Amino acid sequence: MKTTAIRSPENTRGRILHAAFEEFYKNGFQGGSLNRIVEEARTTKGALFHHFDGKKDLGYAVVREVIDPQFKQQWSDPLANSTDPITDLKRIFRQRAKREIGNGGLVNGCPLNNLAQEMSPLDEKFRKSLDKIYGAWRETVAAAFARGIKAGKVRKDVSPGKVAAFIVAAQAGMAGTAKNSQNGKLMMQAGEALFDYLDTLRS
Amino acid sequence: MKTTAIRSPENTRGRILHAAFEEFYKNGFQGGSLNRIVEEARTTKGALFHHFDGKKDLGYAVVREVIDPQFKQQWSDPLANSTDPITDLKRIFRQRAKREIGNGGLVNGCPLNNLAQEMSPLDEKFRKSLDKIYGAWRETVAAAFARGIKAGKVRKDVSPGKVAAFIVAAQAGMAGTAKNSQNGKLMMQAGEALFDYLDTLRS
DNA sequence: GTTGACACATACCGACTGGTCTGTATTCTA
């Protein structure tokens, strides 16, 4: 038997997790292949099933350990202490859009949105864990708007919850549009309209 | 061999097409099974491969002959001659939302959006034909806004293309949100914010 | 030095996949 040069369970697990994220991102969960994942991770089925209980369990781990932190870091954290959510949302959106268009990230869309659309009707556990991430995002946005109102940056009559629900949905839709149209300009155009909307909320 | 009581190729083809639509709608294209489709259509592989060149060809046919007409009828046609797009969009959205929440249509989301999210990065022909539908929708909305401006119902400084890109993306996003959260109230909440936005475009 | 838990590797399994092939009944055409 070919011997393992070095033993590093954390490393192996991480490689599998990362390869799984990429595979599911590109091919979806159902279309994703465990064989390709272990090949890409330069390991074997034995290792995969040693670290994870099966395909679904691997999927949950990808959501929990890869997508969730990545998403929080990119979308929630920058808004965590904002008292001027309109300005900050615009800035965040602009820099994210620029980066996504820059590298080819536009092609495959948002990993969170992809998994959510595919898996939420098929598996309740997937749906719940993905919805939790969306919910957290909505709460972050809503909280920022509430602070914005207090700080006098946002009109007093706006409902943070309502606005947050809309903004989050709109962002997801814009990412989907970009992915389907492969047209960065279209997304920027929709983005301008979103900015116009945000500006109407200013006090 | 079991004999076919009556021969009706159109009927058979239609049954396969409808069963395929349902199957892909519920399980996605990759997750959809031809075996289940022929079973549901009460026919056989022979019939399926007689009428279609394969799974992909069947998928294209579903988009062209089922999703596209359905979509046009439900979203584009009601706006075709509108000169007051804000009022009409609100009405369309309200009645579509009510119906979707009424039956369980919320669960599986929008067929167009589902296929688009899953297949556009995997198959260029899928992407193009789906993008065409979205493009037509955007054009319908933009044209309605252009007429609305002429009719004095919409502010003169709004850009129909920009607004249309945003509205279409937002609608898609809201459908996706509803599907993932399984929460009709959340969609209605986002809908109210969309209405608020639309109202800011009134002259 | 021995033992036992861990971390894999490999061969393999049954189920199911999309797709093909052949046969046959039906219908259209001449």
Added chain:
DNA sequence: TAGAATACAGACCAGTCGGTATGTGTCAAC
């Protein structure tokens, strides 16, 4: 009415799927 074209039916195929069983090398504890 003969024959070609159409419209299936059903068995079958190779390949892939997720998952398992077993074996073996590694490593820490005693």
